[in-house]
Amino acid sequence: MGNKVAVFTDQQLENYQDCTYFTRQEILTVYKRFRELDPKIVPAVMTKDEPHTISIPMEKIIKMAELKENPFKERICKVFSHDGTGNLTFDDFIDMLSVFSENASRDNKLYYAFKIYDFNGDQLINGDDVEQVVQALTRNELNQDEISIVREKVLEEADIDDDKCISFSEFRHVISRAPEFLNTFHMRI
Structure with a gap:
């Protein structure tokens, strides 16, 4: 040996x-x-x-x-x-x-997805955070007017308490209606 x-x-x-x-x-x-x-x-x-x-x-x-x-x-x-x-x-x-492993809990993935989208780290996804998410997802292919429209639509859909921000509980609610979202949240080792 x-x-x-x-x-x-x-x-x-x-x-x-x-x-x-x-x-x-x-x-x-x-x-x-x-x-x-x-x-x-x-x-x-x-x-x-x-x-x-x-x-x-x-x-x-x-x-x-x-x-x-x-x-x-x-x-x-x-x-x-x-x-x-x-x-x-x-x-x-x-x-x-x-x-990002396949065995990670849905709640753990959800928690980190929220943190990733919360660019300024204030525990809320505000309009500026939404704009940065949209710019990243579209690779800066939208103009500012188009980004503003998406920003307003996202906040309109997800901001339940109408405070112009998406809290973690509001984010969880939105993701519960789109369960396939977290299916893409993985990496293989």
């Missing part, structure tokens, strides 16, 4: 299993994907504090096949980045892939 180097301690693996939707083997696969993004930065062993101190720049993360065509790729990185920069530690990276 050869000496196999442990990437994580047993306790770290247990913690990741408790906090994600992944098995031990899937956690190691996620780590392999993370390390492949920048093997010069990411060590072969992460048994100390490396999982939450070593980060990969967002510029490298957004080149992943699962993100490179996503109009929200930078926003996704910023939402999952513990410091908001978009640079991801392994802890951030595994959280992101866990939420």
Whole structure:
């Protein structure tokens, strides 16, 4: 038998299993994907504090096949980045892939979809946030008048309490009427 180097301690693996939707083997696969993004930065062993101190720049993360065509790729990185920069530690990276996994709960996916659309981070999706979502989804192909029309229609449809913002509960209500929305909210490891 050869000496196999442990990437994580047993306790770290247990913690990741408790906090994600992944098995031990899937956690190691996620780590392999993370390390492949920048093997010069990411060590072969992460048994100390490396999982939450070593980060990969967002510029490298957004080149992943699962993100490179996503109009929200930078926003996704910023939402999952513990410091908001978009640079991801392994802890951030595994959280992101866990939420986008097929096994993640609908509520967890919904929570993060809301955060991704809440560009200014005020726990509400206001008109400006809606405009940024529309610009991202249409890749800036609409003029300002067209964007304003979409903005008003979205707020008219989703803003139940007429406060010119979409709260999380209003967002949940809208998504409940479009269950296929969250079917596209996944990545494979």
